[in-house]
Amino acid sequence: xxxxxxxxxxxxxxxxxxxxxxxxxxxxxxxxxxxxxxxxxxxxxxxxxxxxxxxxxxxxxxxxxxxxxxxxxxxxxxxxxxxxxxxxxxxxxxxxxxxxxxx
Amino acid sequence: xxxxxxxxxxxxxxxxxxxxxxxxxxxxxxxxxxxxxxxxxxxxxxxxxxxxxxxxxxxxxxxxxxxxxxxxxxxxxxxxxxxxxxxxxxxxxxxxxxxxxxxxxxxxxxxxxxxxxxxxxxxxxxxxxxxxxxxxxxxxxxxxxxxxxx
Numbered sequence: 001x002x003x004x005x006x007x008x009x010x011x012x013x014x015x016x017x018x019x020x021x022x023x024x025x026x027x028x029x030x031x032x033x034x035x036x037x038x039x040x041x042x043x044x045x046x047x048x049x050x051x052x053x054x055x056x057x058x059x060x061x062x063x064x065x066x067x068x069x070x071x072x073x074x075x076x077x078x079x080x081x082x083x084x085x086x087x088x089x090x091x092x093x094x095x096x097x098x099x100x101x102x103x
Numbered sequence: 104x105x106x107x108x109x110x111x112x113x114x115x116x117x118x119x120x121x122x123x124x125x126x127x128x129x130x131x132x133x134x135x136x137x138x139x140x141x142x143x144x145x146x147x148x149x150x151x152x153x154x155x156x157x158x159x160x161x162x163x164x165x166x167x168x169x170x171x172x173x174x175x176x177x178x179x180x181x182x183x184x185x186x187x188x189x190x191x192x193x194x195x196x197x198x199x200x201x202x203x204x205x206x207x208x209x210x211x212x213x214x215x216x217x218x219x220x221x222x223x224x225x226x227x228x229x230x231x232x233x234x235x236x237x238x239x240x241x242x243x244x245x246x247x248x249x250x251x252x253x
Contacts, residue, residue, distance in 0.1 A: 004212040011208050015201045026194045045165045047193055051157075054197055075209070079225035082205060083232045086198055090236060094191045101186040 115160035122152035
């Protein structure tokens with residue numbers, strides 16, 4: 001049971017960080033054309049680059065957080081944290097592209 | 104546009120909608136008794152739907168949208184549809200497989216979800232957020248399709 005908890009908490013934390021990385025790559029790519037060009041040249045398209053990096057970050061972070069075993073945070077709290085990060089990330093990206101277009 | 108690309112676009116929409124249907128089923132049946140197997144299947148199929156929608160939609164977006172559809176929208180009456188909605192949509196879509204995967208694994212490992220109110224509400228919150236993001240992505244997709252040629 002403890003092992004299942006450790007795997008699940010590692011997956012939730014990795015998802016939270018992966019979504020944060022997607023937002024960072026997106027905004028940083030828009031603000032820094034050199035980085036976006038690097039993504040395009042390396043992965044053939046900037047969106048493919050972000051997709052591959054996000055999957056890699058997710059897969060690498062799961063074993064890292066599994067080994068760290070953060071026992072003090074409950075699954076419910078972690079899931080609510082993921083919900084909050086997903087909603088905030090949505091709002092942040094929408095607001096960013098709105099401001100980038102009009103201001 | 105070739106029949107292959109049309110079928111990819113239709114598959115992208117169909118699979119995304121299917122993911123929403125599976126997660127809606129998850130929400131509707133969450134508080135019924137002896138339904139853990141059903142919830143596991145719904146969350147698993149939702150995850151698969153979003154992953155395949157990601158792949159086929161991504162192929163269409165990378166090989167066709169950028170050079171054929173995007174210029175039409177940008178030169179039309181509603182360029183903000185691409186600049187704001189499409190740019191947001193193509194990135195928030197990346198959240199969906201991860202959110203659905205967490206829901207599936209959490210359901211798969213969760214034997215006593217119903218006994219723990221805090222835990223069960225967090226599952227519902229996650230499912231509701233995933234459905235909401237998917238629905239908003241769908242609405243943005245409809246606006247993008249509507250802006251082509253206007």
